[in-house]
Amino acid sequence: MPLKLLVTAKRVEDPESRIQVKPDGTGIVTEGVNYKLNPFDEIAVEEALRLEEQHGGEVVVVSIGGARAVTELRAALAMGADRGIHVRHDGPLDPVVVSALLAKVFEQEKPDLAILGKQSIDDDQNQAGQYLAERLGLGQATFASKHDSLESEAEQKRLPGLAVSADGTRVTVVREVDGGVETLEVRLPAVVTTDLRLNKPRFASLPGIMKAKKKEIREIPAASLGVDLTPKVAVRKLAAPPARKGGVKVADVDELVRKLRDEAKAV
Amino acid sequence: MRRRMPGLDPFTEDHQAFRRTVREFCERELAPHARAWDAAAEFPRALFRTFGELGFFGIRHPPEWGGTGLDWWYVVAYAEELVRCRNAGLAMAMLVHGEMAIPVIADLGTDEQKREFLAPAIRGERIAALAISEPDAGSDVAALRTTARRDGDDLVVNGAKTWITNGARADFLTLAVRTGGPGHEGLSLLLFPTDTPGFQVSRTLEKVGNPSSDTALLFFEDCRVPARWLLGEENQGFYHVMANFQGERLVAAVQAVAGMQLMVEDALRYAGERSAFGRPLARMQVWRHKLAEHLTAIEAARWLTYRACDLLQRGEPAVKEISMAKLFACDLAQRVAYDCMQLHGGMGYVLETDVARAWRDVRVMTIAGGTSEIMKEIISRAAGM
Structure with a gap:
């Protein structure tokens, strides 16, 4: 059974860039910062492409954001996704709004499976996938992983870690939990979020980058989707972590314990 | 309205998207192994296939042979980012294959030569080397002494080449040979499969740097290759x-x-x-x-x-x-x-x-x-x- 897969592609700050908090604490300095496709979403795109290779179907990527979000959609299309949807919104977002917008796109597209990164590496909230499943009343499997290692033969052959049944009604998901792994079976349509060890995403090839230019990206103004675009959460203040102070050398364990108790107040 | 002069930046968004691919690939997949490959004095042969799949060997070449048919600035972006693999021997091997040994096939080759040599080299399936320098002629190309003598429909090659990057691994050579008289008028280029009897990799040279790339001394003794593997015009090789x-x-x-x-x-x-x-x-x-x-x-x-x-x-x-x-x-x-x-x-x-x-x-x-x-x-x- 061919599968229709809806995958998220969020634009995030490249952690290799120098990230600085604005002096007034309202955000980060965006000048000189590079952006990239959220690595967890990259894994989601890779998983969708593998499922498509196995079952046939279509991979649709969706990104919510300003004009520049098209770059990340193109990156996902260059990996091999078939078409893109750009939900155009220039203001601030939170997971409540994001999941409401994604739910509208889901209702329009009617995919068999939505695959999202478990979180985005900018604010690490880890909520959009869960909210989305709840809004749609669908089953969810978060933190999808797999038994095979990323060095295994299955991984070299780019086999999917998610197992969709031949009749296309269920997906089996191995997920990481404290102290082990859990295997869930979820009825389709469903929402899955990806963890780090699900797969190693492919690099976009040069022919892939060129083909991506010709693929369709449909822009939908966020305001047209009938969703309350007011974030429920506002960022009050951002601050850089305190600079690490130089260490001191201690002569023996007694001195260490004394300093931990009297100076660091740690014991 | 004031007219604005166009800026000098030669790179478009597409060039930059390709640049990101090369950089991330080099940093994630290659750089972590840079020292190990130097110590082993080689890098995995399978990397040629990987480079081929990513389209790195076909940047400027026509799509009908598996290339992408793009401009030189993509090659510049590729070569600039490739240094981030932190292994100069690997970078040199890949550039010799893709940018030194095979472009001349795309420029001058017959369809048969492109099918046999260019297309599999673009895919990274057949490894190429450029063999010009000789023990007695490096910079002085017109002094080359390796000969290719006509014998019926074949050419018979005799001589030696040295400092040949990819020499020990190559599946074929883009080889400079003497087909005519002395001086620069008597040289030709020949596509030379390295499984030809009489061909021998004499030794891999121990170099000051670039330890992961194989640099070889090659010998040719009565090596018979079809004359149709002559590349471009005979005696125009110089x-x-x-x-x-x-x-x-x-x-x-x-x-x-x-x-x-x-x-x-x-x-x-x-x-x-x-x-x-x-x-x-x-x-x-x-x-x-x-x-x-x-x-x-x-x-x-x-x-x-x-x-x-x-x-x-x-x-x-x-x-x-x-x-x-x-x-x-x-x-x-x-x-x-x-x-x-x-x-x-x-x-x-x-x-x-x-x-x-x-x-x-x-x-x-x-x-x-x-x-x-x-x-x-x-x-x-x-x-x-």
Whole structure:
């Protein structure tokens, strides 16, 4: 059974860039910062492409954001996704709004499976996938992983870690939990979020980058989707972590314990 | 309304998207193995396939042979980012294959030659080497002595080649041979499959730098290959070789500039972290000024290189500018490497530090692909001396 897969592609700050908090604490300095496709979403795109290779179907990527979000959609299309949807919104977002917008796109597209990164590496909230499943009343499997290692033969052959049944009604998901792994079976349509060890995403090839230019990206103004675009959460203040102070050398364990108790107040 | 002049930046968003792919691939998949591959004196052969799948070998070549048919600036972006694999031997091997040994097939080859040699090389399935230098003729191409004598429908090759990058691994060679009389009028290019009886890899040379790339001495004894593997016109090989050198030298200049940029980035980071006499090296005027000088010179080298690429891309005469770019960038790289290593102090002398390996590997750049002295000869002739 061919599968229709809806995958998220969020634009995030490249952690290799120098990230600085604005002096007034309202955000980060965006000048000189590079952006990239959220690595967890990259894994989601890779998983969708593998499922498509196995079952046939279509991979649709969706990104919510300003004009520049098209770059990340193109990156996902260059990996091999078939078409893109750009939900155009220039203001601030939170997971409540994001999941409401994604739910509208889901209702329009009617995919068999939505695959999202478990979180985005900018604010690490880890909520959009869960909210989305709840809004749609669908089953969810978060933190999808797999038994095979990323060095295994299955991984070299780019086999999917998610197992969709031949009749296309269920997906089996191995997920990481404290102290082990859990295997869930979820009825389709469903929402899955990806963890780090699900797969190693492919690099976009040069022919892939060129083909991506010709693929369709449909822009939908966020305001047209009938969703309350007011974030429920506002960022009050951002601050850089305190600079690490130089260490001191201690002569023996007694001195260490004394300093931990009297100076660091740690014991 | 004021008219705005177009900017000089030759890279479009598409070039930059490709640049990101090359950079991420190099940093994630190659750089973590850089030292191990140096220690093993080789890198996995399978990487040629990977490069092929990513489209790195077919950048400028026509789509009908598996290429992408793009411009020189994609090659520049590729060569610039490739230095981030932190293994100069690997970078050289890949550039020799994709940018030195096979473009001449795309330019001059018959359809049969493109099907047999170019297409599988673009896919990374057949590895190519460019075999020109000989034990008695390096820079002096017109003095080559390896012969290819006609015998019916075949050519019979005898002779030796040396300093051949990919020589031990190559599935075929783009080989310069003497088919006619002495001097530059008697040379031809020949596609030479290395499974031809009588061909022998005499030994892999132990080099100062680039340890992961195989550099070989090759022997040919009555090697019989079909005459239809002659590439381009018979006895016009000298001109084909000289034309092919232009792309090779441009790529060498690009690599030198990108390599320097990386060394200075490393030095800047280290200078910020490392303190001596109570303050970071980056606060010391001697190093601040030294690095400022190098950054300025690197910027000049970059734009000389881009100027040469612009001429080549537009099909204008570019020999003088390409020779200048190679001369300037590769010479400068020696001084930049020296100073960046010096700044690292003792850490600069241990091979676990990237700059130490870069210092060792950069040395070949004023020698390979035409020495600095040859570049000066070309430039002085072009200036009418």
